[in-house]
Amino acid sequence: MATLLLTGAAGRIGTALRPRLRSAGHDLVLFDEREPDGPVGDGERLVTGSVADPDALDVALAGVDTVVHLAGIPTEDAWDDLVAANLTGTKNVLERAAAAKVTRVLLASSIHAVGRVPEPEGAAGSIPGDRLPRPDTYYGVTKAAMELLGSLFADRFDMSIVSARIGAFGERPSSRRxxxxWTSADDLARLVEATVALRDPGHHVVWALSRNQESPADLGAGERIGFVPVDDATAVLDADARAALPDEDMRWLGGALADVPLGRRAP
Ligand SMILES: NC(=O)c1ccc[n+]([C@@H]2O[C@H](COP(=O)([O-])OP(=O)(O)OC[C@H]3O[C@@H](n4cnc5c(N)ncnc54)[C@H](O)[C@@H]3O)[C@@H](O)[C@H]2O)c1
Known part of the structure; x- marks a missing residue:
């Protein structure tokens, strides 16, 4: 079993991953600039700090073998804030991980790195996980650049790095899009397990999506590193629940965020 550092552990995804990774037998270091909502349990160690602070990262990285880097701003926002949190923060995490000889890292990239790909371009299963970036926002630009940092550190330090293009994360699908x-919490935990199992150095850009029936995503890049998602958004909701879902802009992969004003905090 591994010892995992979860940056951004107090956030939505970190909170959902914690019990899943603990019940798989992993020990966790929880790192965030704010306290998590729930109590810190057995097999968990809390380090409060910012990814802007290399010393705090060094404390968090002690004894860790895999990093799951979630900390950052998860939506459109002011350029300088996004660059500081998402890009410089990721550079710091990778630098300190390399210095600590922690060689496996999952980076929380986003569908918004390719959010301006027109959805009609994607027949079912046709858009590869490592498609060339086509970001929809400044947020998406920071996620695409995060992937480049993953490539750089994998090449320079023989690290195994997964840039995970996460979609609409949630316990249940919450819109037609x-x-x-949809990215289910269980499938994202499966991708963490695939990252923990990596032994060869390299950088992998993959869809972190569930196996949704009508998805335009080609899941092959993830499957090649052992990530086999099993959940299907259509199957977890009955027909009435699906019909009641709110509509969302479907012109681009990035949905509604693909058309928000640049540089302003999006809801
Ligand atoms: N939720 C989604 O649907 C989704 C989709 C694609 C990608 N992502 C990415 O996944 C990651 C986690 O998303 P989330 O939905 O849990 O977001 P969230 O906002 O709920 O959690 C992010 C956490 O990071 C922490 N954080 C922010 N800046 C920090 C800093 N400088 N130092 C330390 N901690 C800091 C926050 O306190 C927060 O707890 C983000 O990087 C986001 O871009 C999320």
Missing amino acids: ALRM
Whole structure:
């Protein structure tokens, strides 16, 4: 079993991953600039700090073998804030991980790195996980650049790095678009397990999506590193629940965020 550092552990995804990774037998270091909502349990160690602070990262990285880097701003926002949190923060995490000889890292990239790909371009299963970036926002630009940092550190330090293009994350699909782009918490935990199992150095850009029936995503890049998602957004909701889902802009992969004003905090 591994000892995993979860940056951004107090956030939505970190909170959902914690019990799943603990019940798989992993020990966790929880790192965030704010306290998590729930109590810190057995097999968990809390380090409060910012990814802007290399010393705090060094404390968090002690005894860790895999990093799951979630900390950052998860939506459109002011350019300088996004660059500081998402890009410089990721550079710091990778630098300190390399210095600590922690060689496996999952980076929380996003569908918004390719959010301006027109959805009609994607027949079912046709868009590869490592498609060339086509970001929809400044947020998406920071996620695409995060992937480049993953490539750089994998090459320079023989690290195994997964840039995970996460979709509409949630316990349940919450919009019509999420029927195609849902990322279930269980499937994301499966991708963490695949990252923990990596032994060869390299950088892998993959879809971190569930196996949604009508998704335009080609899941092959993830499958090649042992990530086999099993959940299907259509199957977890009955027909009435699906019909009641709110509509969302479906012109681009990035949905509604693909058309928000640049540089302003999006809801
Ligand atoms: N939720 C989604 O649907 C989704 C989709 C694609 C990608 N992502 C990415 O996954 C990651 C986690 O998303 P989330 O939904 O849990 O977001 P969230 O906002 O709920 O959690 C992010 C956490 O990071 C922490 N954080 C922010 N800046 C920090 C800093 N400088 N130092 C330390 N901690 C800091 C926050 O306190 C927060 O707890 C983000 O990087 C996001 O871009 C999320």
